[in-house]
Each structure stands twice: as structure tokens, then as C-alpha cells.
Amino acid sequence: MGFETTRRDFIRNTGWGIASAAAVSGLDIHGPLLRAEPIEVPSVAPTSRIRLTVNQRPYALGVEDRWTLAEVLRDHLGLTGTKVACDRGECGACTVLLEGRAVYACSYLAVWADGKEVLTVEGLAQGEQLDPLQEAFIEHDGPQCGFCTSGQLMAARALLNQVPEPTPPQVREGLAGNLCRCSNYNRYVEAVLAAAGKEGRHGK
Amino acid sequence: MASEMRSIGKPTPRIDARERVTGQARYTGDVQLPGMLYARVLRSPYPHARIVRIDVSKAKAMPGVHAILTKENCRIQWSSGDSRNKRLLFNDPVRFVGDAVAAVAASDRHTAEEALQQIVMEYEELPFVLDMEQALAPGAPEIHPGGNLSPNNEGERAPETDQRGDVERGFAEADQVFEDVYISKHHNNAQMEPRVSVAQWEGSRLTVWASTQGISNCRRDLAKDLGLPLNQVRVICQYMGGGFGNKNQCHDFDLMASALAKETGRPVKLEFTRAEDFVAVHGRWPTKQYYKVGVKKDGSLTAIRMKAYSGMGPYRKGSGGVAGAQLYRCPNVKTEVYPVYTNMAVSANYRAPSYPQGVFGIESLMDHIAHTLGINPLDFRLKNMTEKYHDEVPYSSYGLRDCVTRGAEALGWRQKWHPPASDRGAQKQGVGMAMGYFGAGLGMSSAVLKLNPDGSLQVHVAVTDIGTAAKTTMGLLGAEAMEIPFERVSVLSGDTDRAPYSVGESGSRTTNYTGYAVVTAAEDLKRQLRELAAQSWSVAADAVQYSQGAVYMQDRPDRRTAIAEILKGNPDGLIAQATTDPKLKGVSRNSFAAHFVELEVDTETGDIRILKYVAAHDSGRILNPLTAGSQVKGGVAQGVSMALREELLYDQMTGIPLNPGYYGARIVTHGDVPDVEVIFVETADPYGPYGAKSVGEPPIVPSVAAIANAVFNATGIRIKELPITRSKILDAAPGVRLEGGRA
Numbered sequence: 015m016g017f018e019t020t021r022r023d024f025i026r027n028t029g030w031g032i033a034s035a036a037a038v039s040g041l042d043i044h045g046p047l048l049r050a051e052p053i054e055v056p057s058v059a060p061t062s063r064i065r066l067t068v069n070q071r072p073y074a075l076g077v078e079d080r081w082t083l084a085e086v087l088r089d090h091l092g093l094t095g096t097k098v099a100c101d102r103g104e105c106g107a108c109t110v111l112l113e114g115r116a117v118y119a120c121s122y123l124a125v126w127a128d129g130k131e132v133l134t135v136e137g138l139a140q141g142e143q144l145d146p147l148q149e150a151f152i153e154h155d156g157p158q159c160g161f162c163t164s165g166q167l168m169a170a171r172a173l174l175n176q177v178p179e180p181t182p183p184q185v186r187e188g189l190a191g192n193l194c195r196c197s198n199y200n201r202y203v204e205a206v207l208a209a210a211g212k213e214g215r216h217g218k
Numbered sequence: 219m220a221s222e223m224r225s226i227g228k229p230t231p232r233i234d235a236r237e238r239v240t241g242q243a244r245y246t247g248d249v250q251l252p253g254m255l256y257a258r259v260l261r262s263p264y265p266h267a268r269i270v271r272i273d274v275s276k277a278k279a280m281p282g283v284h285a286i287l288t289k290e291n292c293r294i295q296w297s298s299g300d301s302r303n304k305r306l307l308f309n310d311p312v313r314f315v316g317d318a319v320a321a322v323a324a325s326d327r328h329t330a331e332e333a334l335q336q337i338v339m340e341y342e343e344l345p346f347v348l349d350m351e352q353a354l355a356p357g358a359p360e361i362h363p364g365g366n367l368s369p370n371n372e373g374e375r376a377p378e379t380d381q382r383g384d385v386e387r388g389f390a391e392a393d394q395v396f397e398d399v400y401i402s403k404h405h406n407n408a409q410m411e412p413r414v415s416v417a418q419w420e421g422s423r424l425t426v427w428a429s430t431q432g433i434s435n436c437r438r439d440l441a442k443d444l445g446l447p448l449n450q451v452r453v454i455c456q457y458m459g460g461g462f463g464n465k466n467q468c469h470d471f472d473l474m475a476s477a478l479a480k481e482t483g484r485p486v487k488l489e490f491t492r493a494e495d496f497v498a499v500h501g502r503w504p505t506k507q508y509y510k511v512g513v514k515k516d517g518s519l520t521a522i523r524m525k526a527y528s529g530m531g532p533y534r535k536g537s538g539g540v541a542g543a544q545l546y547r548c549p550n551v552k553t554e555v556y557p558v559y560t561n562m563a564v565s566a567n568y569r570a571p572s573y574p575q576g577v578f579g580i581e582s583l584m585d586h587i588a589h590t591l592g593i594n595p596l597d598f599r600l601k602n603m604t605e606k607y608h609d610e611v612p613y614s615s616y617g618l619r620d621c622v623t624r625g626a627e628a629l630g631w632r633q634k635w636h637p638p639a640s641d642r643g644a645q646k647q648g649v650g651m652a653m654g655y656f657g658a659g660l661g662m663s664s665a666v667l668k669l670n671p672d673g674s675l676q677v678h679v680a681v682t683d684i685g686t687a688a689k690t691t692m693g694l695l696g697a698e699a700m701e702i703p704f705e706r707v708s709v710l711s712g713d714t715d716r717a718p719y720s721v722g723e724s725g726s727r728t729t730n731y732t733g734y735a736v737v738t739a740a741e742d743l744k745r746q747l748r749e750l751a752a753q754s755w756s757v758a759a760d761a762v763q764y765s766q767g768a769v770y771m772q773d774r775p776d777r778r779t780a781i782a783e784i785l786k787g788n789p790d791g792l793i794a795q796a797t798t799d800p801k802l803k804g805v806s807r808n809s810f811a812a813h814f815v816e817l818e819v820d821t822e823t824g825d826i827r828i829l830k831y832v833a834a835h836d837s838g839r840i841l842n843p844l845t846a847g848s849q850v851k852g853g854v855a856q857g858v859s860m861a862l863r864e865e866l867l868y869d870q871m872t873g874i875p876l877n878p879g880y881y882g883a884r885i886v887t888h889g890d891v892p893d894v895e896v897i898f899v900e901t902a903d904p905y906g907p908y909g910a911k912s913v914g915e916p917p918i919v920p921s922v923a924a925i926a927n928a929v930f931n932a933t934g935i936r937i938k939e940l941p942i943t944r945s946k947i948l949d950a951a952p953g954v955r956l957e958g959g960r961a
Contacts, residue, residue: 095241099412100880101491105880144236148240152239155844155845155848156239157685159409159411160685161459195885196685198848199855
């Protein structure tokens with residue numbers, strides 16, 4: 015827009031992007047590529063080959079170095095449950111777990127995730143059995159429009175993994191990086207506390 | 219068989235909740251099509267400028283760039299982008315920072331973004347104006363021919379005026395006259411889902427996956443602006459990530475995506491960045507409200523006069539109304555609103571578009587008057603609150619007084635209210651209240667109901683559930699009307715190819731408009747069932763009754779025949795269609811609310827902490843207390859954000875917005891909002907389906923004023939310009955500024 019530095023400008027300006035302009039002839043992508051057609055134009059951006067484990071499934075991928083983890087998950091692995099709402103690390107809609115820790119996938123380059131384990135909202139349930147957080151989100155009406163919900167769930171999962179029985183202030187702090195413009199904050203906090211109680215009882 | 223409510227009134231999780239918590243819900247941005255291109259938009263860096271030269275040759279030569287649209291090859295009008303002027307997709311002159319000048323479709327979004335930087339634009343800067351009153355001053359830069367006062371509904375260059383009685387006589391009769399000015403700011407809807415549109419042509423037929431609050435209106439507008447017959451346009455929006463009024467109808471991104479897809483022969487996904495969303499779509503209109511109010515010593519009102527300016531930005535997309543005076547009984551009222559063009563971001567609908575800013579003004583002033591007259595603000599409201607619309611027309615149902623009394627009791631108003639600034643320390647506690655109302659209109663909408671041979675029900679409605687649980691509500695209404703379990707109902711929505719016209723998710727109307735059609739269509743299904751049974755039993759139709767999924771002879775209620783039996787051998791089941799357009803008869807129909815807040819102001823830091831919040835609402839009968847409660851809680855929290863945080867700031871020298879984005883807007887998050895206690899004062903409205911009125915927008919209406927009034931009660935400081943920031947508290951707090959070295 016001319017008046018602001020986007021993350022990609024930043025990446026480019028700091029040399030992460032087009033540091034070397036060596037053209038790569040097509041993308042050498044292995045694993046389940048869900049884009050229906052190959053990219054027809056040889057990429058001018060540097061690429062790398064990485065290995066990722068997403069929701070316990072291993073992938074070997076060729077990626078452009080400038081691609082974010084969110085882009086790879088959404089555009090190339092078809093895991094669109096992870097949402098991109100601000101694309102600059104301000105809202106938390108893209109929160110996923112990386113090695114068990116909550117990260118903003120829009121502000122994390124895919125190449126940084128090489129060799130690491132990613133959990134997205136699609137991997138929360140065990141088959142048909144929903145995660146207690148998902149069940150509580152349904153029961154307590156967590157999602158209104160639902161666009162921030164995946165991020166809220168993943169941030170809550172990270173919190174409960176670390177603090178199994180949080181107090182209300184701990185829940186608010188744990189989710190503070192996740193905006194909800196429907197502003198259903200009361201319901202989300204209720205839901206996380208309910209799920210924590212349930213998990214405690216079942217000894218999870 | 220007397221039927222009690224089976225589905226209505228019980229807390230019911232959303233019909234699509236599982237999809238929403240598992241990542242399966244497919245929003246517009248999740249749509250990926252074979253061969254799809256990505257599009258990005260280039261925008262004006264100047265608030266007002268003529269375009270001298272456009273050179274796209276370098277961008278067009280880039281590998282991966284498929285098409286570029288500018289004003290030179292695209293003259294498509296965006297008709298719902300301006301109700302007064304001819305607004306194109308690409309305008310010259312550009313009239314605000316963020317006005318679109320080009321759109322690029324490329325093989326991926328990075329290439330599209332890089333191509334934007336290769337487009338050469340030369341502008342000739344024109345004088346610009348940001349302030350509403352300056353825009354009306356003689357010699358101000360003219361944003362559209364004819365001046366900066368936007369024409370009213372009659373097409374005249376005159377304010378929107380509403381009056382009754384004679385305000386001058388009212389002021390003459392007053393014991394005391396109060397005059398004051400209240401100011402609200404432009405702030406963005408900031409819904410979580412960004413702007414995105416995916417367009418695909420198959421021959422001459424266009425399909426648009428839109429992020430819209432109304433697929434029916436979106437389709438109508440797309441067809442109109444692209445010159446297509448309606449049967450060649452399909453709009454799909456299955457899941458919608460919020461809008462709060464800025465995704466009504468069709469938007470420029472839908473048209474741009476469609477035009478690029480046509481040009482390239484490929485599907486196109488057009489995305490806006492978050493910063494574009496903040497400056498290039500629209501937010502709530504800023505207002506400056508001048509009041510003059512006459513009162514008797516006993517607190518009764520003799521006259522209310524309001525003259526207000528609303529900054530619409532350079533295109534007229536919203537009404538610019540300033541509501542609030544209707545909250546009070548008063549024989550002499552005159553309101554004049556001037557919608558003004560400026561070179562700021564466009565302003566239009568944001569949740570209860572005319573209300574929270576107007577109510578902030580009138581309810582702050584009434585609070586001030588009560589305080590000055592030595593009347594408890596609660597008693598002042600109980601004495602003066604509206605009981606009839608314009609003191610004349612009865613309300614179809616009325617729960618405002620109960621909202622006020624029950625809300626006050628829940629907060630403990632009588633115990634907690636004290637004269638302003640009673641606390642002696644730096645931490646000062648106080649309570650505040652405000653009333654609110656919102657029109658609960660009726661109007662035309664349609665529904666198709668299909669009763670399958672197994673007795674399950676499909677509700678076809680062109681609803682896009684923007685977060686209000688409208689899909690769920692439509693299902694509940696279908697279940698209730700057919701007296702069958704909610705689990706037997708599915709709702710097919712969000713696709714113009716499989717649902718008839720619906721009004722769209724705006725104006726808190728879906729339950730009242732489309733819900734009414736669902737119930738009416740269900741009545742028709744029951745009639746058809748009775749007739750089928752009567753035929754096969756060779757009796758008169760009125761001898762057959764229906765209840766709870768079965769028909770029976772009136773005199774044999776114990777011998778029931780299930781739907782499945784009646785529809786045996788009828789593979790298509792039964793279909794009923796209803797288009798309804800109910801009219802009010804001699805009444806005004808409104809939802810009401812009263813909010814009560816207790817908070818603490820730290821006069822050394824300016825920090826405001828909300829301790830208790832009670833929101834009492836009359837939204838008629840509550841169809842689903844779970845999701846209606848969420849609407850209220852969320853609306854209040856948005857109001858907190860509007861009251862304390864949000865304003866799109868502008869550099870006055872360049873006309874450039876300074877803080878587009880969530881971080882800059884300082885939107886509230888988990889730690890910033892109070893637990894909201896919700897009270898539903900249920901009135902059974904005779905017009906709504908099962909007595910329902912509107913619930914979506916009212917919760918934001920009184921919240922801003924209630925907080926402002928509580929700040930006054932705590933500190934004695936009356937903030938008259940939103941938002942109520944720390945610095946405004948500190949500037950106004952006498953003798954409590956941090957001393958040097960104490961920080």
C-alpha cells in the first residue's frame with residue numbers, strides 16, 4: 015500500500031527472499047500436492063526442500079523460501095482449517111502448535127519448520143472423537159463467525175498442555191494473543207475452563 | 219393437542235458447530251480451484267489526486283502476470299459502492315488514501331504483489347479535506363461536483379431532518395437549557411475474515427464465492443454491474459467470517475475478481491491485506507453532534523435539538539444517521555443530520571450503524587443534566603424514557619422499563635451510585651448506565667421447505683450465517699413449526715442456486731424476515747399433509763389434524779399416522795415455498811436495552827478497569843438463549859473497544875491513515891473485557907416468529923454511553939470525544955499527573 019512495510023517487504027529487505035536470483039526450473043515437490051496444476055511459471059524465488067510432520071503425517075516438500083508456514087499448510091497441503099486474518103502476527107487466527115508450542119503460522123517461514131512437528135486444528139480430534147476443547151467450544155458456543163476459532167483452540171491446547179488446571183486469569187493470559195472480533199471472549203474462557211475440568215477428571 | 223415449545227427457547231449449540239471447531243467449515247478464502255490465479259490491488263497513496271499517467275508495461279511483462287485492470291481498460295461501475303454518485307472500480311480522481319487504481323492477476327500471490335510494485339503511476343495532487351465541518355466551509359476542496367454536503371433521500375442538498383412540536387417554544391418553556399457537543403470517531407468493523415472473492419466463468423455463467431452478508435443482494439448487484447441476466451450469476455457463501463455491516467451486498471473485490479477471471483479465462487482469487495481492509499472498505503461514520511436540550515426543574519424535558527455532522531468519506535455508502543433522541547419522551551424535538559463528503563476512508567454500516575455514537579451523545583448529555591439537576595440518573599431515565607415512538611405511536615411490545623429496573627437491581631445501582639468523584643484516592647470507582655433501542659423491522663424474504671418421505675426436513679434459505687447463528691435459528695424455527703426434533707432438520711443455505719431470496723444478514727433482520735417465511739412455509743407443509751391424509755381417508759380436509767410429525771382424525775387423536783406413512787410412494791416428499799412481507803399495523807417495532815456498568819479509573823495512569831457489567835435486553839422472545847447470549851456478550855465487548863480504544867488516526871498533513879490493522883486499532887482481547895451478565899426481558903412480540911424481535915445489533919448500542927457515564931461517576935470527568943483514552947483521562951484529571959521522577 016505504499017505507506018506500510020509488509021512482512022514480505024521486510025523479508026525481502028532483510029535478504030531472506032530474493033537473495034540469490036538463481037532460477038529454479040519448476041518446483042521439486044514430493045508428497046501429497048493438492049494444487050491441481052503445477053505452477054506453470056518457473057519460480058524466480060529461491061527454494062528449499064524441507065521435511066515436515068503435520069498432524070502425525072510426514073511430508074517432504076519443495077518450498078519457496080518466502081512461503082510462510084500458513085501458506086504451505088493452506089495452499090499446498092489443503093489444511094485450510096488454519097486461518098489467515100491479518101498475515102502479520104497481530105491476531106492469532108493462524109495459531110498452530112510447533113513442537114507443542116503455539117506459534118503464529120503467518121509469521122513463521124516454512125523453511126524454519128524443517129524437521130519439526132506441526133499440529134493444526136485438523137489434527138486435534140482422534141478420528142471421530144473430538145478433543146475435550148472442541149467439545150467444550152461446541153457446548154459453550156465458542157465460535158460465532160468461527161474465523162478465529164481454530165487459533166483459539168490451538169492456543170488453548172498449548173495452554174492446557176502446559177497448565178492443565180488454569181485459573182480464569184491464566185486462561186485470559188494464555189489466549190490474549192488471539193483476537194475475536196465477534197468478541198465472544200466470555201464464552202471462550204468458559205469453554206477452556208470447562209475442558210480443563212473435564213480433562214482433569216479423566217486424567218488426560 | 220396443545221403444543222408447548224419443543225425447540226424454541228432452549229439453549230441449543232449451533233447446527234454447524236462441529237464443522238466450525240474441526241477446521242472443516244469452508245470459508246471463501248479456503249476455496250481452491252484448478253488453474254486459479256491470485257489477484258492483488260494497487261491503491262492511491264494520495265487522499266485526492268488526478269491520475270496523470272499509468273504505465274503497466276513492466277508489470278505486464280513479468281513472468282506469471284496474466285492481467286492488469288486499471289481505469290484505462292475497465293469502466294465497470296460499483297453501484298452499491300455509492301448511492302449518490304457514479305463510483306467505478308477504478309476512479310479518477312482518486313478521493314482517499316486507499317482508493318483502488320489497479321488490480322493484478324498472477325500465478326501466485328507473491329508475483330501479484332511484486333507486479334503491483336512495477337506499475338508506474340503518476341498523480342497530480344489535489345487539495346483535500348479530512349474534517350467534516352471544514353469540508354462544508356466555503357472554499358473547501360470539492361470532492362464531488364455540487365459540494366460536500368451529500369444529497370439527502372429526496373436528492374436535495376439539505377440535511378436529513380426529523381421533527382415534532384416546536385423546539386423554540388420548548389426552549390422558551392424550559393427552566394434551564396443545556397448545550398453541548400459530542401464527538402465520535404471513524405473505526406473499522408475489523409471482522410476477522412479478510413476480504414476475499416473467488417470468481418469463475420463457465421461459458422457465459424459466472425460463479426462467485428463471496429464473503430458476503432447477503433448472497434441474494436450480492437447476486438443482484440453483480441448481475442446489474444456486469445450486465446448479466448440473473449440466471450447467469452451464482453453466489454456462494456457457505457461460511458462467513460464476520461462483517462458487522464461491511465460485507466453487505468456486492469463489493470468491489472467481487473467485481474474485480476469477476477472481471478479478472480473474464481479477462482484471463484481462469485478462476486481468480488482476489489484477496490485484500492488487513493491494512494487494505496482497514497482503509498479501503500469502510501468503518502463506522504464519525505460524528506460531531508451539537509445538542510441543545512430544555513428541561514423543567516423537575517427534570518421533565520421541554521425540547522431536544524440536535525444538529526449533527528457525519529463524515530461519510532468520499533463515497534456515499536451509508537445513511538450517516540445519528541440516532542438516540544428517540545429514547546426520550548419530549549414534546550418538541552428537531553434533529554438535523556448533515557452527511558458530509560471528506561477525503562477520509564469511506565464510512566458506512568457497522569453494527570447498529572447510527573446508534574452507539576448517537577446514544578453516546580444523548581445519553582452522556584442526559585446524564586449530565588440529571589447530575590446538574592441533582593436527580594439520580596436512574597430516576598431521570600425512569601421519569602423520561604420513551605414509552606411510545608415519537609410519544610405517539612405505541613410499540614408492538616415494550617420491555618425498556620423492565621430492562622432499566624432489572625438491570626439496575628442486578629448491578630446494585632441504589633447501593634453503588636454515589637455523587638461523582640466520591641473516592642478520595644487515585645483509584646476511583648463509579649457506576650454508569652445508558653438505555654438503547656434498535657428498530658426491529660419486518661420485510662420481504664422467502665423460504666423453501668422440503669419435507670422428505672422419511673419425515674426429515676430441509677430448510678432452504680439464502681442465509682449466510684455471519685456469526686449470529688442464523689442457520690441454527692432457521693433450523694429451530696423449522697423444527698418448531700413442524701413440531702419435529704431439531705435433529706431431523708437440515709439447513710441448506712449460502713448458495714443462490716439452492717435457496718430463494720433472503721434479505722441478507724444485516725439490520726438484525728434474518729429471524730424476523732426469513733424466519734417468518736420459514737414458519738409460513740411450514741404451515742403450508744402441514745396443510746398439504748392434512749390434505750393428503752384427507753384424500754386417502756376420503757374425509758374432508760378440516761377433519762384432519764397435524765401434530766408432532768403425524769396426522770390424525772380430529773375425533774381420534776390416539777390413532778396417529780406418521781409423516782413417513784402419509785408420504786409413502788411419494789419420492790419427492792412435499793415442497794412448500796413462502797414469500798412473506800408482513801406489515802406493521804399502527805405500531806412501531808423496536809428492541810430495547812439498558813446497560814449498567816461499574817468500573818474503576820486509576821487517575822494516575824488513566825487506566826480503566828470494568829468491575830461488573832449488566833446488559834438487560836428486550837429482544838422479544840429469545841429463540842436460542844445460548845447463541846443470543848453470545849450476541850449480547852460480544853456486542854458489549856465491541857462497545858468496550860469502541861468506548862476506550864478505537865480510532866483510525868490520520869496524518870493531517872498528508873491525509874494518510876496511521877494505524878490501519880489490529881495492533882494499531884488496539885482492539886480488545888481476552889484480558890480487556892468484563893464478564894457480562896445478560897438479562898433477557900422477554901416480551902412476546904405479536905409480529906415476530908414466536909414472539910422474537912432483533913438481537914444482533916442492539917448490544918453495542920448503549921455500551922459506549924454506559925461506560926462514559928461510569929467514568930464520569932467515578933471521576934467527575936465528562937469525556938465528550940471518543941475514544942476515552944488514558945491520555946484524555948490524564949489531561950482532565952486535576953492534580954494527579956505523574957510528577958517527574960515518580961514514574
